[in-house]
Amino acid sequence: MHNIAILGAGIAGSYLAKRLSEKAGVQVFEKSRGASGRLSTRRGEEFTFDHGAQYFTARAEQFLLFLAPYLKSGLIQGWSPKLITLGNGRSYKRQWFEPHFVAVPGMSAWIKEMAAPLPVHFDCTIHSAERRDAKWFLHDSREQIHGPFEMVLSTAPAAQTAALFPTLAAPLAGVRMQACYAWMLGFEQRTVAWEAAVVQNSPISWLAWNDTKPGRGGPPALVVHSRNDWAQDHLEDPSESVQSELAQALSECAGIDPSQARFSQLHRWRYASTATDLGKPYLLDLASGLAACGDWCLQGRVEGSFLSAYQLAEFLLQGFD
Ligand SMILES: Cc1cc2nc3c(=O)[nH]c(=O)nc-3n(C[C@H](O)[C@H](O)[C@H](O)COP(=O)(O)OP(=O)(O)OC[C@H]3O[C@@H](n4cnc5c(N)ncnc54)[C@H](O)[C@@H]3O)c2cc1C
Secondary structure, three states: OEEEEEEOOOHHHHHHHHHHOOOEEEEEEOOOOOOOOOOOOEEEOOEEEOOOOOOEOOOOHHHHHHHHHHHHHOOEEEOOOOEEEEEOOEEEEOOOOOOOEEEOOOHHHHHHHHHOOOOEEOOOOEEEEEEEOOEEEEEEOOOOEEEEEOEEEEOOOHHHHHHHOHHHHHHHOOOEEEEEEEEEEEOOOOOOOOOEEEEOOOOEEEEEEHHHOOOOOOOOEEEEEEOHHHHHHOOOOOHHHHHHHHHHHHHHHHOOOHHHOOEEEEEEEEEEEEEEOOOOOOEEEHHHOEEEOOOOOOOOHHHHHHHHHHHHHHHHHHHOO
16 A cells, blocks of 8 residues: 655645545644645634635636535535725625635635545644655654655645755745735625725735625624735835835725724744646656645636646555556
């Protein structure tokens, strides 16, 4: 039986593990306490926020087929918010022209269900990997060693994958990922009619009332996302100064005063979205038993991550026959 280690329990890692465990022994290593990666949901007091991915679209047939049972069970549902564009002192209604999906009751619920039957080591950060006698051994931050593994598949963001596996650094050098600040604000009441807003000409790019998404409810919970290039320029700024700039922008674009919030928490995503992708579905070095995949291979985003993992799984499963 092939013995495979997978780094990361986001959509790419969880899907790979689910598929490969049909024909291989699989262990997943995840540095967080739960599965979901950037499809995450955070609770703060009585408020709930999807502070990573807000929704996803599905265009490829393979992705639509994969989603079908989750759509049937209601774990994935369509989302059609009252949507507007804000910016330059103007606002106007807008519409989406294709289905937008969310997991219910939070974005993380989908990946948590996918990962539930899988052997995942949570709270386990892999900080180095060692190749010995044609096998891989993984060292975690608690000085535990895991292995031997015939193959390691990394779904960590490109820069983190390159740091762990220096032989992949050259092919990954062209991949560029950008940051995003997510500011989570909990209010007594919602003072605007819109449920989500695309924001232009502002440090803010997106606003969503999380409680209005399907199956959520609870008190008004606003997710504020910064623009990626703005976050990149302010990556090392103190959080007070980031919040103060975002507060001014929020007041200017939406007339919302964050000092009225009962709950406030800022999260910095260092590797949120993909500005330049790898341009192919995955990286594979069969001779050294190493592969990498994820959203940064194919256009970023949830569907890109799925397709990257799907194509790597298809290729590897052929070789396992
Ligand atoms: C703020 C924000 C907004 C977004 N909005 C959207 C959107 O609206 N629509 C959309 O389609 N996409 C959106 N995205 C992108 C989407 O979330 C990602 O494309 C997708 O979730 C990536 O999944 P993944 O499995 O490839 O990577 P990840 O979800 O990042 O999974 C990688 C996992 O690896 C783990 N890991 C990393 N290093 C190690 C290590 N050394 N040891 C152990 N574990 C490790 C991480 O903890 C993580 O769980 C957004 C992302 C962010 C952050």
